[in-house]
Every structure is written in C-alpha cells, then in structure tokens.
Amino acid sequence: MEKENIKAELYILCQAFVESRFETIQNTISEIQESLTSETKSSAGDKHETGRAMLQLEREKAGNQLAEIQKIKEILAKVNPDSSSKTIGLGSVVYTNKANYFIAISAGELLFKDERFYAISANTPIGQLLLGKTKGDTVTFRTDSFEIKDVF
Numbered sequence: 001m002e003k004e005n006i007k008a009e010l011y012i013l014c015q016a017f018v019e020s021r022f023e024t025i026q027n028t029i030s031e032i033q034e035s036l037t038s039e040t041k042s043s044a045g046d047k048h049e050t051g052r053a054m055l056q057l058e059r060e061k062a063g064n065q066l067a068e069i070q071k072i073k074e075i076l077a078k079v080n081p082d083s084s085s086k087t088i089g090l091g092s093v094v095y096t097n098k099a100n101y102f103i104a105i106s107a108g109e110l111l112f113k114d115e116r117f118y119a120i121s122a123n124t125p126i127g128q129l130l131l132g133k134t135k136g137d138t139v140t141f142r143t144d145s146f147e148i149k150d151v152f
Contacts, residue, residue: 003084003093003152006093006112006113006115007081007082007084007091007093007102007152008081008082009112010081010093010102010104010110010112010117010119011076011079011081011091011102011104013107013110013112013119014076014079014102014104014105014107014110014119015076017105017107017108017119018069018072018073018076018105018107021069021072022066022069022073025062025065025066025069026066028058028062028065029059029062029063029066032055032058032059032062033059035055036052036055036056036059072105075090075104075105075121076104076105078090078091079091079104084152085151085152086134086135086151086152087132087133087134087151088103088130088131088132088133088134088148088151089103089122089131089132090103090104090122091103091104092130092151092152093117093151093152094130094148094150094151095148095149095150095151096139096146096147096148096149097146097147097149098144098146099116099118099146100115100116100117100118101117101118101119101120101126101127101130102117102118102119102120103120103121103122103127103130103131104119104120104121105119105121106119106120106121106124107119125141126139126141129141130148133148133151134148134151135148135149135150135151136148
C-alpha cells in the first residue's frame with residue numbers, strides 16, 4: 001500500500017540524515033584528536049598551550065554533538081514505520097492543507113515522489129500542537145490555522 005511506502009521511505013531518509021550527521025561529527029572528533037596528538041611543543045610555550053586548550057574545547061563541543069545525535073538515534077529507533085494510527089503520535093505521517101509532516105526527528109525538508117514533507121520532532125511547537133489530533137481537526141500555530149487532511 002502506498003501509505004506504508006511513504007512512511008517507510010521517510011523513515012529511511014531520517015536514518016540517512018542521522019547517519020550523515022553522525023559521520024560528520026565522528027570525522028571532526030578524529031581530526032581534533034589527530035591535531036592534539038600531532039601538535040609538537042613549539043618555542044612559544046603559551047601559544048602552544050592556547051592551541052591545545054582550543055582543541056580541547058572543540059573536542060568537548062563535538063562530544064556534546066555526538067551525545068545529542070545518540071539521543072536522536074534513540075528517538076528514531078522508537079518509530080515503527082510499519083505501524084499506523086488515526087491519532088497523531090511519534091511516527092505519524094500527517095497531511096494538512098498547508099504542509100505535510102513526519103513526526104519523528106527534526107531532519108528538515110524531505111522529498112518523496114515529488115511530495116514535500118517536514119520531518120519534525122514531537123517536541124517542536126508544531127509537533128506539540130499536532131500530537132493527539134486526528135483527521136478533520138484544525139490546529140492554529142501563531143496566526144496560521146490549518147486542517148488535518150489525513151493521518152497514518
């Protein structure tokens with residue numbers, strides 16, 4: 001059935017987004033580690049220490065990003081692309097008269113067969129408004145109202 005294909009494909013696109021971010025962060029950490037180990041003591045000791053401190057800060061920042069991506073991976077793992085529900089929750093595909101959403105992780109705009117979807121986290125403001133709603137409900141975000149056309 002087409003609906004299942006859409007959800008499965010959106011799930012795969014979200015997985016690819018997460019893996020891409022994960023690899024980027026891993027590469028950054030490797031580069032920082034390499035810089036830390038290859039940096040030799042220069043005659044300007046203070047400059048050397050400042051450089052190492054900056055690299056340590058960068059490594060810490062990358063470590064925090066890695067922890068965040070792990071959390072996102074865990075959330076995505078809770079999504080079952082094979083399940084369907086008439087009530088909006090984690091893993092729902094939502095069609096509205098304004099935009100289409102995939103409630104999973106914040107991965108931005110996704111395209112599937114010329115249809116545009118926005119992968120959003122359930123914790124986002126729009127995600128919070130949509131949770132628990134069903135087909136036919138109207139939601140108002142800021143000054144914009146939109147109707148839920150379909151949920152699966």
